[in-house]
Amino acid sequence: MVAISWYAFNITQEFFDPFYPGIRYEIGEGLYIGWCSAVLAIAGGAFLTCSCKMGTKEKYPLPLHSRGTVYSGAAPSRSQAASTYGRNAYV
Numbered sequence: 330m331v332a333i334s335w336y337a338f339n340i341t342q343e344f345f346d347p348f349y350p351g352i353r354y355e356i357g358e359g360l361y362i363g364w365c366s367a368v369l370a371i372a373g374g375a376f377l378t379c380s381c382k383m384g385t386k387e388k389y390p391l392p393l394h395s396r397g398t399v400y401s402g403a404a405p406s407r408s409q410a411a412s413t414y415g416r417n418a419y420v
Contacts, residue, residue, distance in 0.1 A: 330367035333360055 337360050343349045 330364070330371070333363035333367060336360065 337356055340354050340356055340360075343351070344353050344355065
């Protein structure tokens with residue numbers, strides 16, 4: 330945004346200077362597109378900053394016990410384990 334505004338300032342200064350010997354440019358579509366994109370970038374950064382959860386507690390804490398298969402304390406026999414899982418069921 331700084332570069333675009335600086336360039337627009339230089340264009341307006343040269344345009345209204347009666348002693349400027351060069352070509353006089355006018356503010357055009359490129360500058361308007363640049364300003365719009367800069368505003369969108371700043372808004373996106375602000376939204377991203379506001380969405381960070383720095384130093385806040387979670388709304389929904391993790392459960393103490395995970396939901397899943399409950400196994401008994403006894404280890405299954407080798408034949409049971411082999412029949413329960415397929416050949417490709419390893420991690």
